[in-house]
Amino acid sequence: MAEQIAVLGAGSWGSVLANMLVENGHQVKLWSRNKEQVDQLNNDHVNPRYMHDFTYSTNLVATNDMTAAVKGATVVLIVIPTKGIRQVARKLDKVLGELDQRPLIVHATKGLEQNTYKRPSEMIAEEIDPMHRQGIVVLSGPSHAEDVAIKDMTAVTAACISLNSATRIQKLFSNNYFRVYTNDDVIGAEFGAALKNIIAIGAGALQGLGYHDNARAALITRGLAEIRRLGVAFGANPMTFIGLSGVGDLVVTATSKNSRNWRAGYQLGQGRQLDDVIEHMGMVIEGVYTTKAAHELSLKRQVKMPITDALYRVLYEGEDIKNAISQLMNRDLTSEIE
Numbered sequence: 001m002a003e004q005i006a007v008l009g010a011g012s013w014g015s016v017l018a019n020m021l022v023e024n025g026h027q028v029k030l031w032s033r034n035k036e037q038v039d040q041l042n043n044d045h046v047n048p049r050y051m052h053d054f055t056y057s058t059n060l061v062a063t064n065d066m067t068a069a070v071k072g073a074t075v076v077l078i079v080i081p082t083k084g085i086r087q088v089a090r091k092l093d094k095v096l097g098e099l100d101q102r103p104l105i106v107h108a109t110k111g112l113e114q115n116t117y118k119r120p121s122e123m124i125a126e127e128i129d130p131m132h133r134q135g136i137v138v139l140s141g142p143s144h145a146e147d148v149a150i151k152d153m154t155a156v157t158a159a160c161i162s163l164n165s166a167t168r169i170q171k172l173f174s175n176n177y178f179r180v181y182t183n184d185d186v187i188g189a190e191f192g193a194a195l196k197n198i199i200a201i202g203a204g205a206l207q208g209l210g211y212h213d214n215a216r217a218a219l220i221t222r223g224l225a226e227i228r229r230l231g232v233a234f235g236a237n238p239m240t241f242i243g244l245s246g247v248g249d250l251v252v253t254a255t256s257k258n259s260r261n262w263r264a265g266y267q268l269g270q271g272r273q274l275d276d277v278i279e280h281m282g283m284v285i286e287g288v289y290t291t292k293a294a295h296e297l298s299l300k301r302q303v304k305m306p307i308t309d310a311l312y313r314v315l316y317e318g319e320d321i322k323n324a325i326s327q328l329m330n331r332d333l334t335s336e337i338e
Ligand SMILES: NC(=O)C1=CN([C@@H]2O[C@H](COP(=O)(O)OP(=O)(O)OC[C@H]3O[C@@H](n4cnc5c(N)ncnc54)[C@H](OP(=O)(O)O)[C@@H]3O)[C@@H](O)[C@H]2O)C=CC1
Pocket: 009, 010, 011, 012, 013, 014, 015, 032, 033, 034, 050, 079, 080, 081, 082, 083, 084, 085, 087, 088, 108, 109, 110, 111, 143, 144, 145, 146, 282, 283, 284, 286
């Protein structure tokens, strides 16, 4: 059944998901805070800053006005980087209160909040009054915007404690190239999504330094072990980490040049400075911030995350990457299964 959907955030992922939902037959309004971008989307159907060489559906409507975007929407999809999601959710709460609407909320954000270590759904739950919304569904999995834009085959997870809500989103988003599975493990889906970006930076760095396949496979596998350890410490289902929002997303991000996190790591491996890498990416590199949050959280919870710790020292304490790798390889030998 066709629904009216508001998408908040017109970066690469928000805009491509909005376009796909239009093509799925829904009425979609895409909200951006950038006036020039809204004009480009409405007049020329392009979004050059975030998606080169991609033309959007002429049925996609963009707007700067959040009230206009949300009015009448039965579903609101939030695709804002972690840093901005609380602020946007607060604004959305106000708009929904004024409109007296109660849509289902979906988010596709991958990260943890700085200092509080909250997951995106926790920030949304804190900012949007339950009187102004239904449940919160997490949409996550191996899904580069660039591949979805060209209708490449993609499978993701809709995670929600309510199976009804997850199933509704599964049906809304699925089509013949985008297949959505359901999961009730919101904690696992969000930890998998956030933490894989740390390992993706590491994988890019290894490639930038000239390491090969064995090194990448070791990093991905041991990276997954520490992602699972932290997630399980917070109540995640261990099985989620061998699913799409776990190993699936980890593999795509840690092996693809489309990944901003992988590309950032590659450039660091080649000797570029972090500030320079961030400045020139022009899009969010979530893993840089998640590394700090996860490092602090692992210390607080006393969960061993040696790869995350090594990357934290490289990104935030200026340690040489080769030295960090040497320290990782020369730790006390241990068992694979703990
Ligand atoms: N790109 C991808 O393939 C995928 C991305 N994701 C996740 O989706 C989230 C968004 O990523 P992506 O779309 O790639 O990011 P981009 O960097 O491409 O775009 C971010 C968008 O969010 C907007 N934005 C940022 N902060 C705010 C704010 N405070 N208020 C309003 N708008 C804001 C930006 O607006 P402005 O231009 O004005 O700064 C821009 O439109 C991330 O958590 C990412 O990990 C998940 C799956 C795939």
